[in-house]
Amino acid sequence: MKKHGFSIWNLMRLSLGVMVICGLLYPLAVTAVGQGLFNKQADGSLVYNSEGKVIGSELIGQSFDEPGYFHSRVSSINYDAAGSGSPNYAPSNPNLIERTIQDTERWSEQNPEVSIEDLPNDLVTNSASGLDPHISPEAALSQVPRVAEFTGINEKTLENLIETHTQEPSMGIFGSPGVNVLMLNLAIDEKRTP
C-alpha cells in the first residue's frame, strides 16, 4: 500500500468524514431549513379535524367504502401507509384481468346509472404506490349520481366541489389532473352537516 501513497487507515478516515458530513450534517442542515421555512410540507402535509386531531395527510390516499363518499383507486395494501406497494401484475397476468373484471362488475352494481364506457380505467387499476391520493376528474364524475343519491347533495354542487378539489398539472402541462379524494370527501362532510 505504501507505494501507492495511502493506507487502509486513511481510507477508513475518509469514509468516516464523508459519513458524518454527507450522511449526518447534510440531512440535519436541510431538516433545519425545511422545518423553518416550509413547516407544513416538512411535517407531511397533515390534515387536522376541528378538534385538532390528525385525520390524514393531503398527499396520502385513504380507503373509502361508504356509498356516500367518493371512492379511491384499487390498492392491494388497502392504503396502509406504514408500507407501500402494488401487486406488480404484468399486462399478460390473468389475475390482472380477473381483478379488473370483478372490480368493474362491482362498480356497475354500485353505480347503475352510469355506463362502463364512462368508467375511466384509473378507478379499476391498482396505483403504483397503493397510496394514490387522486383519481382522475372523469373517475370522480362517474361517481356523482351515486354520491348525490346517498348524501342528498345535488349533482351540480358535487360537480363544483370536484372542480375545486382538482389538482391541475403543474404549470398547466406537467403531470395529469387529479381529484384529491380525501379533501373532496371532507368537503362533502361539511356540506352534509351544516
Add this chain to the structure above:
Amino acid sequence: MVIAFLSVIFTLLIVGVTLKPFGLYMAHVFENHPTKLDKVFLPVEKLFYKIAGLKTEQQTWRSYVMALLLTNTVMILIVYAIFRLQGILPLNPTEITGMDPTLAFNTAISFMTNTNLQHYSGESGLSLLSQMIGILFMMFAAPATALAVAIAFIRGIGGKPIGNFFQDFVRAIVRVLLPVSILFGVIFIALGMPQTLHTIITANTLSGEEQTILRGPVGSFLSIKEFGNNGGGFYGVNSAHPFENPNGLTNLLQILLMFLLPASLPFTYGKMVGNKKQGNVLFASMATIFVLFLTISMISEFQGNPVLNETGIEHSEGSMEGKEVRLGTAQSTLYALTTTASETGAVNTMHDTLTPITGMLALGNMMLNTVFGGVGAGFMNILMYAMIAVFIAGLMVGRTPEFLGKKIEGKEMKLLALTLLIHPFLILGASAFALFTPLGSDGISNPGFHGLSQVFYEYASSAGNNGSGFEGLGDATPFWNISTGIVMYIGRYFSMVTLLAVAGSLVSKKVVPTTKGSFRTDQPLFGGILVGTIFIVGALTFFPGLVLGPVAEYLTLK
C-alpha cells in the same frame, strides 16, 4: 395525447438547456480552475483531506485504480457492519432488527456500486440511522467515485496526467454533489416532500380507521438519489410514493436531476480534450437513441393494455395499472425511459406493469448501458463504443484506427473487447443460471413469457448498476441477494479497471498528425457509425432474449 407529447417535449427542452452549462462547469471543477466560491469550497475540501490524512499528488493509473477499489471496498465493509448492527444502534424509532447477512451483503454492494437495487423495503428494512449514515453516505460516495474515474479516463485519452483519485473524489462531493443536493433538497420540501426526524404519526381516517403514516428526511434524500443516479427509494415504491414525488413539478425536477450529470459529461469531455465538436457528436448520438426509444414507448403506453381495453372501460388516459394519477401516462413513461437510460433506477411507475414494448425498451436501455448511462460509468461506455466504432470503420477502409489522434492498437482493442463482452456475459450467464435452478425460477411472479423478462430485467439492472426492477420478482432470498450482489460488483468495477488501463496505455502514445486521410470523429457521419455500432454490437447480443420475453408477451396480448 397532444398535450401529453407537448409536456414531454417541454421537459426535454428544459433539461436540454441546462446540460451544456453544467458540463462546462464540471470541466472547470476538474481542471482545478479557481472560482469565486473557493472561499466556501476550499476549507471544506481541506477539512476532508485533514480528516483522512491524505495528500493530493499525481497518481499513476495503477495507483488510481487501487485507490478507487480499496476505498469502495472499505466503505462496503463499514456499511455492511452498520446494517447488521442497526438493531442495537441509536436512531431506530420503528425498532427494526439487524439485517440478514445476505441481504446486508447485497444492499451494501448495491449502494456502493450506484445500483440501489433494493431487496428490502425502506419502511420496514432500515432504521433511520441506516438510512442516513449507510444509504445516504453511499449515495454521495458512489457517484463521486464514478465521476472521478470518468474524469481520470477523459484526462488519460486526452493525453493529460491522470490526476489523483482522492482529490477528484472530494472535489466531486464538495463542488458538484453537495451544493446541488442542498439546493434541490430545499426546493423539494417546498414542493411538498416531508423532512423530519419524527417518523411515525397515526391518523384517524374519515372512515374511522387508523392509518399509520411514515415520514422522514425525504427531501434531502431525494435530491441526491436522483442527482447521483442512485435511485434507491426512501420508501418501498420509490418515486411513485406521494411523499417522494408529490406532483408534476417534483417529477419534472427529478427527471432533470437524473439527466444532469450523465448527459452533460459529453460537454465536459469536449472541453477537457479540446474537441468540443466531438463531445457534441457523442451527445447527439445518444440523444437520438433516447428519443427513438421514448417515442415508441409513449405510443405503446397510450394504447394501453389490449386485454383490459376489451372489457369496454374508458382508456384514453393510457395504461393506468401501476401508475399514479397525478403523474399521468406521459410523464410516467418519460420517467421510466429516463431512469433506465441514466441508470438511476428510481421509478415512478411499476415497471413490471409497463406494456411489453415499453418494458422491452426500458430493458434495452440497460442492456446497451450507454444511452447516457449512469454518472461516469455510462460515459466511459460511450467512449468505449466510440473507440470500437473507430476500429470497425478503420477495418473497413484498411487504416489503423485513431481516436483523438492516438492509434488504437492490439492492446487497447483487447481491453475494449473484454469490456464489451463482460456486460452481456453477466446478464445472459446469470439469467441462464437462475432459470436453471428452482432457487432462481421460484422467484418469478408473473406467468408466461413475462416471467423470463423479470429475470432478465433483474440481472440487466444489476450489471448496468441501474437498480430498478420488475418488482414482482420474489428477490429477497439468499440466492438473489448473493447472485445479484456478485453481478453488481463485477458489473461496476471490471469496466472501470479495464478502461482506466486503456487510458493508461493511451496517455503515453504520441499524437499522430491529422491528415486528409484521417477518419474524422467529430462529424455527423461518425455519429451515424456510432449509433450503428451500438445497435449491431450491443443490441444483437440480446435480441434472442428479447424475442422470448417482451416480444412474445406483446404478441400474446393481441
